[in-house]
Amino acid sequence: xxxxxxxxxxxxxxxxxxxxxxxxxxxxxxxxxxxxxxxxxxxxxxxxxxxxxxxxxxxxxxxxxxxxxxxxxxxxxxxxxxxxxxxxxxxxxxxxxxxxxxxxxxxxxxxxxxxxxxxxxxxxxxxxxxxxxxxxxxxxxxxxxxxxxxxxxxxxxxxxxxxxxxxxxxxxxxxxxxxxxxxxxxxxxxxxxxxxxxxxxxxxxxxxxxxxxxxxxxxxxxxxxxxxxxxxxxxxxxxxxxxxxxxxxxxxxxxxxxxxxxxxxxxxxxxxxxxxxxxxxxxxxxxxxxxxxxxxxxxxxxxxxxxxxxxxxxxxxxxxxxxxxxxxxxxxxxxxxxxxxxxxxxxxxxxxxxxxxxxxxxxxxxxxxxxxxxxxxxxxxxxxxxxxxxxxxxxxxxxxxxxxxxxxxxxxxxxxxxxxxxxxxxxxxxxxxxxxxxxxxxxxxxxxxxxxx
Numbered sequence: 001x002x003x004x005x006x007x008x009x010x011x012x013x014x015x016x017x018x019x020x021x022x023x024x025x026x027x028x029x030x031x032x033x034x035x036x037x038x039x040x041x042x043x044x045x046x047x048x049x050x051x052x053x054x055x056x057x058x059x060x061x062x063x064x065x066x067x068x069x070x071x072x073x074x075x076x077x078x079x080x081x082x083x084x085x086x087x088x089x090x091x092x093x094x095x096x097x098x099x100x101x102x103x104x105x106x107x108x109x110x111x112x113x114x115x116x117x118x119x120x121x122x123x124x125x126x127x128x129x130x131x132x133x134x135x136x137x138x139x140x141x142x143x144x145x146x147x148x149x150x151x152x153x154x155x156x157x158x159x160x161x162x163x164x165x166x167x168x169x170x171x172x173x174x175x176x177x178x179x180x181x182x183x184x185x186x187x188x189x190x191x192x193x194x195x196x197x198x199x200x201x202x203x204x205x206x207x208x209x210x211x212x213x214x215x216x217x218x219x220x221x222x223x224x225x226x227x228x229x230x231x232x233x234x235x236x237x238x239x240x241x242x243x244x245x246x247x248x249x250x251x252x253x254x255x256x257x258x259x260x261x262x263x264x265x266x267x268x269x270x271x272x273x274x275x276x277x278x279x280x281x282x283x284x285x286x287x288x289x290x291x292x293x294x295x296x297x298x299x300x301x302x303x304x305x306x307x308x309x310x311x312x313x314x315x316x317x318x319x320x321x322x323x324x325x326x327x328x329x330x331x332x333x334x335x336x337x338x339x340x341x342x343x344x345x346x347x348x349x350x351x352x353x354x355x356x357x358x359x360x361x362x363x364x365x366x367x368x369x370x371x372x373x374x375x376x377x378x379x380x381x382x383x384x385x386x387x388x389x390x391x392x393x394x395x396x397x398x399x400x401x402x403x404x405x406x407x408x409x410x411x412x413x414x415x416x417x418x419x420x421x422x423x424x425x426x427x428x429x430x431x432x433x434x435x436x437x438x439x440x441x442x443x444x445x446x447x448x449x450x451x452x453x
Contacts, residue, residue: 099442127396132183137368153191181422223240307327311331328359380430398412423438
């Protein structure tokens with residue numbers, strides 16, 4: 001009897017197990033069939049659902065990364081001047097994440113793109129002012145708005161432009177309205193050694209986010225400005241000899257510092273020269289008269305340093321010698337008064353003569369000596385006095401970028417470079433022309449207001 005009961009229980013258990021297994025297999029089969037039906041029969045529906053999910057996710061992520069705007073911009077139908085070659089192109093430009101990703105004849109737009117119709121407009125790389133004091137010598141300034149010179153010591157190599165540049169200076173708006181997207185900004189010329197320049201973009205609210213290169217040069221100054229600032233109060237330098245002597249003394253100390261290793265101990269007052277002596281940045285020499293130009297060249301050659309000749313007012317008198325030196329010239333401000341003896345020969349013919357002699361030339365407004373928005377006008381006036389139109393455009397784009405050592409990112413329209421672009425109605429070298437759009441890092445930073453209907 002007991003054996004019979006046990007057998008019955010075992011049979012029942014086996015039946016239950018079989019039923020459970022069959023149920024599980026049935027459920028799995030039904031699920032498998034449903035999946036196959038969804039994938040095979042309703043593939044379009046699945047794609048639609050996944051597409052909607054992807055778009056929602058993409059839009060959410062995009063808004064977090066690029067609030068209020070697109071990261072993909074398409075400029076269509078413009079007359080494109082790349083500055084990589086002299087030819088004018090009829091082309092479109094595709095911009096993604098602040099970079100130029102494609103230049104082609106006809107790029108098909110998508111819903112994800114913000115589109116600028118540049119029909120009838122000219123498209124240039126953003127213009128560059130290779131020497132200015134924008135944000136340091138502020139417009140609408142008071143005593144507190146002019147921080148261009150630390151006039152308490154003739155040798156101040158360690159001061160940094162980025163610690164004084166005020167992006168809220170209204171001149172940045174003027175720059176953008178003229179298609180100027182990059183500037184070299186730094187200390188003035190009161191000191192024989194004045195401090196560190198920075199190359200920055202003209203769009204932003206925080207200078208740290210605007211920096212392309214800092215430091216980008218060490219400022220040195222020759223001539224009347226240091227003599228006037230110090231000589232009149234009984235301090236050195238009161239002569240051109242004193243200026244050159246102070247610069248040589250400081251550079252000698254720096255050369256010794258880097259030569260002996262300094263026992264592994266870093267000195268703040270000398271470390272600011274490291275990029276200079278490594279050849280990464282130049283001396284940026286404020287020079288007007290021919291003799292000051294030659295002194296700057298002499299000192300740079302003595303110490304084996306890179307050099308730019310800024311202002312170079314009498315450069316047209318010694319153009320062949322400057323060309324032989326191999327150093328570039330940043331000419332200007334030519335749109336200014338002859339306010340000092342050393343600028344008595346100021347003339348717009350200087351950049352043309354230098355360029356024809358083989359000198360690499362950029363133009364400067366020396367803002368605020370001339371207002372920065374007149375940089376394209378200065379290029380046009382240089383053309384009037386003998387510079388080629390191509391040469392003048394190069395002097396505010398690719399040649400300026402080369403002199404400032406940022407041409408790997410700026411100065412021309414090329415795939416992979418920063419999307420800093422000026423879109424003009426008309427020729428920018430002609431005074432009646434106007435900017436329609438200024439784009440910085442792929443973002444529309446300025447555009448003309450539409451005419452009311």
